[in-house]
Structure formats: C-alpha cells, structure tokens
Amino acid sequence: MTQRLTMExxxxxxxxxxxxxxVLFFTAVNPNFLSLRNFARIAISSSPxxxxxxxxxxxxxxxxxxxxxxxTIAVCAVLFxxxxxxxxxxxxxxxxxxxxGALLIGAVLGAVNGLIHVKLKIxxxxxxxxxxxxxxxxxxxxxxxDRILIEDPIFRSLLTxxxxxxxxxxxxxxxxxxxxxFIQDDTTVGRNFYAVGGGEDLARASGLxxxxxxxxxxxxxxxxxxxxxxxAVARLGIAExxxxxxxxxxxxxxxxxxxxxxxxxSGGVWNxxxxxLIVNVIGNGMVVVGLPDYFxxxxxxxxxxxxxxxxxxxxxxxxxx
Amino acid sequence: MFELQNVxxxxxxxxxxxxxxxxxxxxxxxxxxxxxxxxxxxxxxxxYGAVRHDAGNVLVDGVPVSFSNPRDAMKMGxxxxxxxxSLIPNLTVMENIFLGFEKPFVRFGAIxxxxxxxxxGKQLRKVKLDIDPAMITSKLTFSQRQLVELAKVLxxxxxxxxxxxxxxxxxxxxxxxxxxxxxxxxxxxxxGRASFIFVSHRLDEIVTLSDRIYVLKDGAVxxxxxxxEADIETIQKKMVGRDVNHEYYREDKQRPYDDGHVLLxxxxxxxxxxxxxxxxxxxxxxxxxxxxxxGSGREPVLRTIFGxxxxxxxxxxxxxxPVRSFSASESVSHGVGYVPRERKIEGIASGMNVFENxxxxxxxxxxxxxxxxxxxxxxxxxxxIRRLSIRVASENSDCGNLSGGNQQKVVLAKWRSSGSEIIxxxxxxxxxxxxxxxxxxxxxxDMSADGVGIILVADTLEEAxxxxxxxxxxxxxxxxxxxxxxxxxxxxxxxxxxxxV
Numbered sequence: 001m002t003q004r005l006t007m008e009x010x011x012x013x014x015x016x017x018x019x020x021x022x023v024l025f026f027t028a029v030n031p032n033f034l035s036l037r038n039f040a041r042i043a044i045s046s047s048p049x050x051x052x053x054x055x056x057x058x059x060x061x062x063x064x065x066x067x068x069x070x071x072t073i074a075v076c077a078v079l080f081x082x083x084x085x086x087x088x089x090x091x092x093x094x095x096x097x098x099x100x101g102a103l104l105i106g107a108v109l110g111a112v113n114g115l116i117h118v119k120l121k122i123x124x125x126x127x128x129x130x131x132x133x134x135x136x137x138x139x140x141x142x143x144x145x146d147r148i149l150i151e152d153p154i155f156r157s158l159l160t161x162x163x164x165x166x167x168x169x170x171x172x173x174x175x176x177x178x179x180x181x182f183i184q185d186d187t188t189v190g191r192n193f194y195a196v197g198g199g200e201d202l203a204r205a206s207g208l209x210x211x212x213x214x215x216x217x218x219x220x221x222x223x224x225x226x227x228x229x230x231x232a233v234a235r236l237g238i239a240e241x242x243x244x245x246x247x248x249x250x251x252x253x254x255x256x257x258x259x260x261x262x263x264x265x266s267g268g269v270w271n272x273x274x275x276x277l278i279v280n281v282i283g284n285g286m287v288v289v290g291l292p293d294y295f296x297x298x299x300x301x302x303x304x305x306x307x308x309x310x311x312x313x314x315x316x317x318x319x320x321x
Numbered sequence: 322m323f324e325l326q327n328v329x330x331x332x333x334x335x336x337x338x339x340x341x342x343x344x345x346x347x348x349x350x351x352x353x354x355x356x357x358x359x360x361x362x363x364x365x366x367x368x369y370g371a372v373r374h375d376a377g378n379v380l381v382d383g384v385p386v387s388f389s390n391p392r393d394a395m396k397m398g399x400x401x402x403x404x405x406x407s408l409i410p411n412l413t414v415m416e417n418i419f420l421g422f423e424k425p426f427v428r429f430g431a432i433x434x435x436x437x438x439x440x441x442g443k444q445l446r447k448v449k450l451d452i453d454p455a456m457i458t459s460k461l462t463f464s465q466r467q468l469v470e471l472a473k474v475l476x477x478x479x480x481x482x483x484x485x486x487x488x489x490x491x492x493x494x495x496x497x498x499x500x501x502x503x504x505x506x507x508x509x510x511x512x513g514r515a516s517f518i519f520v521s522h523r524l525d526e527i528v529t530l531s532d533r534i535y536v537l538k539d540g541a542v543x544x545x546x547x548x549x550e551a552d553i554e555t556i557q558k559k560m561v562g563r564d565v566n567h568e569y570y571r572e573d574k575q576r577p578y579d580d581g582h583v584l585l586x587x588x589x590x591x592x593x594x595x596x597x598x599x600x601x602x603x604x605x606x607x608x609x610x611x612x613x614x615x616g617s618g619r620e621p622v623l624r625t626i627f628g629x630x631x632x633x634x635x636x637x638x639x640x641x642x643p644v645r646s647f648s649a650s651e652s653v654s655h656g657v658g659y660v661p662r663e664r665k666i667e668g669i670a671s672g673m674n675v676f677e678n679x680x681x682x683x684x685x686x687x688x689x690x691x692x693x694x695x696x697x698x699x700x701x702x703x704x705x706i707r708r709l710s711i712r713v714a715s716e717n718s719d720c721g722n723l724s725g726g727n728q729q730k731v732v733l734a735k736w737r738s739s740g741s742e743i744i745x746x747x748x749x750x751x752x753x754x755x756x757x758x759x760x761x762x763x764x765x766x767d768m769s770a771d772g773v774g775i776i777l778v779a780d781t782l783e784e785a786x787x788x789x790x791x792x793x794x795x796x797x798x799x800x801x802x803x804x805x806x807x808x809x810x811x812x813x814x815x816x817x818x819x820x821x822v
Binding site: 201203209 | 627629649659661663667668673677682691695735
C-alpha cells in the first residue's frame with residue numbers, strides 16, 4: 001500500500017522534476033540559458049500558449065477533447081484587431097471594447113462547438129476538429145488573406161513594458177491562470193468538470209445536468225482561446241489567419257505533458273502551467289543550444305508519448321482504444 | 322473427471338469460498354444452486370479459469386492443474402457458455418465460433434473462409450442449428466445465439482484430448498418453454514461427449530436436468546444431493562437455511578410507518594419493452610423491498626423512479642405531484658436519492674475526495690452564485706464522518722482508496738445530508754463484510770426513523786425480509802404478490818421463493 005502511494009505521489013510530481021531537469025540540463029550546456037533575459041523570452045512565448053492550453057485543460061478534464069483552438073484563435077484575433085482599429089485604434093478610447101468583444105466571440109464559438117457535440121451527439125474530437133477548419137476558413141474570408149496591423153502603443157505595452165524583468169503580458173497571463181485556478185477549485189462548474197471526467201454515469205446519477213455542463217466547458221475553453229488570441233496578437237502586433245497556427249499541437253502537448261489525464265478527471269491548470277513551460281523550455285533551450293527547428297518537433301512528439309506513458313496507471317487498464 | 326479439493330478464495334474483506342469440494346464425473350450433469358452472493362459465480366470463474374483460487378487444488382483426471390486464464394482452461398477441455406452472451410455481434414457466426422482459434426484455417430496469412438464455413442457448419446450441426454455460418458451474429462435470435470455459444474464451446478472437442486466440462490450459466494433465462502426443452506434434449510444427447518455444470522435460479526429445471534445437485538451457501542457446499550431424491554422445497558431450505566438473527570437486521574428498531582403520508586406513488590407504470598404494469602405506494606418511514614430473481618425487473622423500476630428511464634404509460638407522483646419531465650437531475654431536486662449497485666461506476670467518484678463526493682448531488686446548497694463554500698463542505702463531511710464513524714484519515718482522503726463499506730457510507734451520507742426523502746437502495750450491502758453490513762442496516766433504520774421512504778433491492782432474501790415493512794415479489798417485470806412484513810409476523814424465504822420462480 002505505501003509502495004503504491006509513494007509511486008502515485010511520485011507520478012504527480014514527475015512533470016515538475018522534468019521541468020527542473022530540463023532547466024539544469026540546458027544551463028549546463030549553455031550557461032546563458034539561465035538568465036532573466038532568456039526567461040523573459042520563454043515567458044513571452046509561453047503566455048499565449050498558456051491561455052490556450054488552460055482552456056483546453058477544462059475540456060480534457062471532462063474527458064472530452066477540443067481541437068478547434070486554431071480556428072477559434074484565428075477568428076478571435078482577426079475580429080479583435082478589426083474591432084480595435086474600427087473603434088479608434090487605441091485601448092485608451094472605445095477600443096478597449098475589443099477585448100470583451102473578442103472574449104464574447106470566443107465564448108460563442110465554444111458554445112457552438114459544445115452544442116454540436118452534445119446536441120447532435122457527435123464525438124468532441126470530430127466536432128471540434130471540423131469547427132476548427134470552419135474557423136480558419138471564416139477568418140480567411142474576413143481578412144481575404146491580409147494581415148491586420150495594430151500600432152496602438154498601449155496595447156503593444158503588453159510586450160514592451162516590463163515589470164520585474166518580465167513583460168506585462170506574462171503577468172496578465174499569470175492573472176488569468178489564477179482565475180482559471182479559481183474556476184477549477186472554487187466553483188461548482190469546476191468541481192463538476194472533475195465529476196464528469198471521473199465518471200459520467202456517476203455524475204448523472206448524482207443529478208448533474210451533464211449535457212449543459214459539457215457545453216459550459218467548451219464555452220470556458222473558448223474564452224481562454226480568445227485570451228490566447230489577444231496575447232498572440234500583442235506579441236507580433238499582427239492579426240491574421242496564421243495567428244492560430246501551431247496552437248493545437250502545442251496546447252494539447254502541454255496539457256498532457258503537464259500530467260492531466262486524457263481520460264479526464266485528474267490534473268488541472270497548474271499541471272498545464274508546468275506543461276507549457278516544459279514545452280517552451282525545450283523549444284527555447286534547443287535554440288540556445290543550437291539545435292535546428294525541425295529537431296524540436298520530433299522531440300516534442302516523443303515527449304508526449306513519454307508523458308502519456310508516465311501519467312497513466314496502466315495496471316488498471318485492460319485494453320486501450 | 323474434474324475435481325476441486327478444498328478450494329479457497331478471498332477478496333479484500335470477504336471470504337468468498339471456504340474450502341469447497343466439488344467433483345464431476347465424465348458425462349455427468351451437475352446442478353449448482355445458491356442464493357446471490359453465495360459464491361456461485363466465483364466458483365464458476367475458478368473452474369473456467371477467469372479467477373485463480375488462493376488455496377486448494379483443481380484436478381483434471383487426477384492431475385493438478387492451474388489455469389491463469391480461460392484459454393488455459395479451454396486447453397484442458399473446460400469451456401463456458403456465458404449467461405450474458407459473449408458473442409461479438411458484428412462478426413459472423415463462424416468468426417465467433419473460431420475466434421482466437423483461426424489458425425487451422427490460415428494459409429499464407431490469409432483465412433480460407435470456405436474451410437472455416439465448413440468447419441463451423443459441422444459445429445452447428447452438433448447443436449442442430451440450421452443457419453448459414455456466414456450470417457452476422459446480431460441477426461440471430463437470443464436462443465439461436467445461445468446455441469451458437471454452445472457450438473463454440475463444443476469446438477473444444479476437436480482441439481482437446483479427453484472429455485469436456487461445459488459450464489452453463491443461467492442458459493434458460495431468455496428462452497421460451499419449447500427452446501428450453503430443445504436445449505435440455507441437446508444437453509442430454511451431448512453427455513456422451515461432455516459433462517455439464519448447470520447453474521440456474523429455476524430449481525425445477527435443475528432437478529429435471531441434473532444427476533446431482535450441489536447447494537452452495539455463504540461460500541461453502543452445504544449439501545450434495547441426488548436429483549432423484551431431491552425436491553425443490555428441501556433445496557430451498559438448504560439454500561437459505563441460516564438461522565435468521567433478528568438482531569442482525571435491527572428488527573427491534575423497526576417502527577410502523579406513517580400510513581397517511583404517501584411520498585411516492587406509481588400508478589400503473591409501464592416500463593418500455595417490458596409490457597408490465599407496476600403500481601405501488603411508498604410511505605414516510607417505510608422500507609419497501611422489491612424481491613425477485615436476477616433479471617426479474619427490479620432494477621428498471623428503480624431506474625424509472627430515479628428518472629433515468631421514462632415510463633411508457635402510467636404516472637409517477639412524488640408527494641402527490643405527478644412527475645412530468647424525467648431526468649436524474651429532476652428527481653434529485655425532488656428529493657430522490659439513488660444508491661446504485663455498481664458503486665465504482667455510479668456511486669463513488671474515485672479520484673475525488675470525501676467531501677467532494679458528499680456534496681456532488683447538492684452543490685446548490687454549498688455554493689453561492691456558482692462559487693463553492695469549501696469550508697462548509699468540509700464541515701459537513703467531518704460531521705458525517707463522525708456520525709457514521711466512517712474510517713478515513715480525513716475529509717480530504719480519496720474515496721477510491723476506501724473500503725467498500727466506507728464507500729457505501731459516503732454514498733449514503735451524500736443522499737441523507739442533502740435531505741433526500743425517497744432513497745432507492747440497489748444492493749446496498751453487496752460485497753461488504755458483516756460489520757459493514759450491520760452499519761448499513763443501522764443507517765437504514767435511522768433513515769426510517771427520520772421519515773425517509775426507502776425502496777430496497779436487497780442482496781439476499783433474508784436481508785429483504787429482515788429490513789422491510791412491505792415486500793413486493795416481482796417476476797417478469799410484474800408485481801406478483803405483496804407481503805406485509807411487520808416484526809413478529811414476517812414471511813419466510815420459502816414463502817417468497819414460491820412466487821419468484
């Protein structure tokens with residue numbers, strides 16, 4: 001019994017050990033890795049990914065999956081930029097309305113996604129994958145393939161102004177993570193995500209409305225994708241269809257590497273933070289060490305397999321589909 | 322000859338088989354009877370290799386063997402015809418018959434379908450089933466599938482040297498009278514090739530078909546009789562014959578229920594696909610037991626009351642108000658609680674801790690505009706841990722690691738603390754040891770005293786009789802007989818069994 005408990009406890013901390021190990025490894029190879037400047041760089045690249053990964057964490061906790069993030073981000077980014085520019089071009093004026101506007105769009109897209117999944121009884125995998133493509137098409141239709149530039153210095157200060165060596169964006173992302181933590185631990189919705197993921201039959205037998213809950217999960221995810229979209233736009237000052245690129249693989253990888261189980265019911269947003277950092281430390285570290293890009297994708301792929309292997313207790317599984 | 326000597330099996334907290342001796346000669350048909358929970362299914366699992374025994378010997382023709390899986394058992398000629406049909410519905414009959422044993426039909430990696438069809442045809446003729454082996458299994462009727470299962474097991478004849486032992490687990494439960502006669506005729510004919518172990522709740526069938534009958538009770542063989550000398554009544558007595566201890570079921574605490582206060586009323590309720598008609602009244606403080614054999618339709622009644630099934634006809638009223646929309650969340654909000662049989666699936670969320678499990682059905686009471694009041698949840702959990710003496714380290718312990726009895730207490734605490742007035746208990750003591758069972762009985766009495774109405778599907782007849790005020794005997798989805806069950810004038814298990822089978 002104690003043997004098993006320690007094993008379980010260990011499993012819980014594996015992602016953090018991996019993160020620390022990676023930091024030590026890259027520092028040993030190149031001491032420049034361990035510098036505030038470099039960590040700020042990691043924070044910048046992590047912020048949008050953290051939001052997207054946090055959003056999908058809720059869906060994965062329910063035992064579903066959401067692959068619509070790239071499309072949702074593209075639509076949110078493009079519409080955010082258009083709204084901001086149309087409303088005077090600055091957050092100091094009416095332009096700030098673009099932020100709630102973008103979040104609302106994220107929520108609507110999430111709701112559509114969830115409703116299709118629940119009402120039409122289409123597996124979340126397929127429903128969200130398809131809607132992701134619809135989103136990409138939609139954003140192309142809106143922009144006609146053009147890039148939209150944002151020059152508002154206040155908005156750009158998310159990247160340019162630094163507090164304690166880190167850009168505002170990183171602090172904002174951290175604040176959003178705390179909100180996600182609150183949702184996860186202190187709200188009925190958050191608790192119910194775990195209940196549905198841990199056992200949908202049980203949740204239903206306890207009188208929960210699991211359909212409505214699933215839709216809620218997708219809405220929360222959509223809002224976080226929109227936050228990710230805003231940070232992604234802030235990073236480059238450009239909104240385009242391509243803004244959403246790569247987020248699907250990176251966010252799902254981060255969630256899984258962080259130790260949230262793909263079958264639902266265990267893990268959480270702090271796991272996701274660790275996962276996002278692992279993925280971005282690897283990306284950054286390989287550049288610092290001087291390895292080529294294409295190498296990173298391969299390593300990330302192997303990492304996912306290792307993480308899924310470590311994060312599930314295989315003795316309790318008879319077969320895997 | 323197949324023999325078990327002094328076989329023992331324990332699961333955590335339960336001693337399932339206590340030194341069982343079992344012997345079956347070549348060509349013999351042996352009946353195996355016992356109440357639910359007597360250890361029948363564990364014994365069968367040991368025989369066909371799905372479970373390993375802890376101690377004792379399994380002998381085939383006098384040689385000790387050890388099966389680590391059903392395939393091992395098959396190699397020694399032991400095959401199982403499953404009650405819950407094990408055929409894969411989307412495959413053809415012949416694929417099912419030779420599933421896992423396709424090798425003789427494979428040439429250069431490809432299956433010779435014609436050869437397999439011929440071989441399958443031969444097996445089907447053994448059971449006198451005239452169907453195309455290439456048919457998709459889902460198109461067959463239930464009785465045809467049962468025969469295909471038997472044909473599948475009979476393929477052992479060609480693969481194994483020596484005699485076969487075939488287990489038939491409740492083979493007649495879905496068959497009509499004519500089909501049963503057909504099956505029995507077949508079994509008698511096949512006894513030249515195999516011996517059979519026949520498990521059934523229908524004692525008349527057991528007496529008709531078998532040569533000898535083993536009676537299992539509380540994990541031990543209490544009697545072995547020759548069918549020629551056995552009669553149904555004696556078997557029944559042996560099956561349930563324990564001295565019923567009145568204190569065990571807390572009968573001294575049984576109080577009359579409130580006759581004027583009807584909590585739940587079922588008025589001519591018909592449940593989809595059953596064509597039955599159930600009417601009952603549940604009063605405050607009453608324990609109403611639904612009694613019947615496995616598959617008699619007790620569970621669908623519970624699930625319908627809990628809103629997980631919509632009745633086809635009739636009305637369900639809670640406190641006099643007819644229920645219009647059927648869903649579990651609707652029922653919960655009307656104060657109905659459900660303690661399911663499958664504790665691991667529908668009762669307890671493992672991975673969630675004690676207080677999270679307890680408030681799962683009543684989060685509205687422990688949150689304010691969606692934000693949880695976790696300190697209040699913890700307080701509730703600590704209170705109930707104390708009241709029910711749940712053995713846990715703290716309210717933060719993961720429920721998945723608790724013993725069955727403690728898990729069940731958490732489930733009961735969940736419904737009681739949320740003020741449920743109608744509680745449906747489906748096998749609440751299944752898999753619990755004696756001490757934990759008594760705790761559950763105590764809680765049932767406490768709930769009655771608080772005016773809670775309980776519908777109980779008990780693990781054994783004695784439990785149903787001991788705990789309830791009223792008993793409804795269900796057969797084929799219909800209530801066949803009502804018993805009044807006041808202390809001192811309780812019916813005996815034999816009275817009930819007559820209407821059950």
